[in-house]
Amino acid sequence: MTSVRELLPIGSIVIPKGSERKIMIAGIKHTTKDNPDKEYDYMGYLYPEGHIGDEAQFVFDDSDIERILFRGFEDIERQEFISRLEQYYNKQDQ
16 A cells, blocks of 8 residues: 555646556545445546546556656645545554
8 A cells, every 4th residue: 555645646647557548636545436445546537638527537546657747736735634644544554
């Protein structure tokens, strides 16, 4: 499992392994209706199209990324969010 601190920020653009299409990360730590017990590192949309419907929403893990093309915006709010998220996962592990 990828450390919460290592997760890419929202807005990052990546190419998944075995794909030529770009994905823009729109969320972190997501589940799906079909598999609510499996948590994925990221949820994203095709780039440059963006959200064009739920059928074009992708969930994937950090290990599925072949290349990072652009790293999204990071500021103090993101740092605080990541700290709270890390605390949450640390409590879950106890």
